Amino acid sequence: MKMTFIAIIGALALIACDSEPKRVDHHAEMSARIDSLESVLKAADGDLDEQLADQMLHAYTDFQAAFPEDSMNVFFAYRAGEISRNIPGKELFAVAHYADVHEKHPDHELAPMAVFMTGVSFDQMGDKTRAAKSFNHFIETYPEHPWVDQAKEMLVLTSDTVDLESEVSDWLNKAK
Template sequence: MRKFIVAFFMLAVLVSLVSCEQKESQVVDRKAEMKTSIDSLESVLKAAEGDLDEDLGLQMIDAYVGYAKEFEADTASVIYWYKAGEIAQNIPGKELYAVTYFANIFEDHPNHALAPQSVFLSGVAFDKMGDKERAAVSFEHFLEAYPSHDWAPDAQAMLQMSTDTTDLDTQVKAWLENANKTQE
């Protein structure tokens, strides 16, 4: 009886090891398949010389987000969240999705090199949506979190524009007057 138990235990361990190897192989295959799909879509975009139509953009977003969600621990996931955000903010009506994708970076990876740009671009996306209040909050967050970043002067300018309650016509007139004074 004891030999039977030992043999059964050994068989269970062997089946478990084979099963784990198969799962790892499937994960590697799935990653490779998804990266190939992303590379293919990026090649289409490159061939179009960066001219992104909405259908291609949505396909690319799906591919990037799918990979980032499925392989969260992979270093490429942060880059794919960023790329999804960049594309989404350039598709009318998808700006809020861009903010969500960027938030995955600066909330989960605040020390990543793309975190500052993600905060800044969240503000830009809010600004494109006409949500000046949330744009201002994003730019303030950027300036607090990354005060010495190269984009800090741009964030300060965007913050000022976001909080300026003067209408656009008045802003343009003031800018033109200032420009004319500088030329004189």
């Protein structure tokens, strides 16, 4: 009887220990979510729909909020900028993500590209003034960067005030 009682107590102890909630590794879980979404994007051959873009942006920002000191945050901020820039109407969000890169990680290899892409984002929005400021900042801050020539070209394009649509319309009207 004593042995049965001890066996029952032992079994109950094992069950109690086994029923404790498992610790969740949120870092691994959130990293896996990002990896999974990036795999979906890769499989879609870069064809980004808005639903996938929103899921990816949330995954990146959720990770950054949960693990602010993680070294992957600079990459996630840059990727969030790339995604936002490629969604019509979300270019200003791209600027915010790129700013996160070059302000929080000014010595990182992605910082110059983030400044350059800030200019591209402003240009996409039609804000030539802020685009020009971004390209000027890029040229002044990173004069040895391989993209300096492209930044100078973009600077020329952003200072061009010709309205191509009206130029084409005028040309077509004259051709009639």
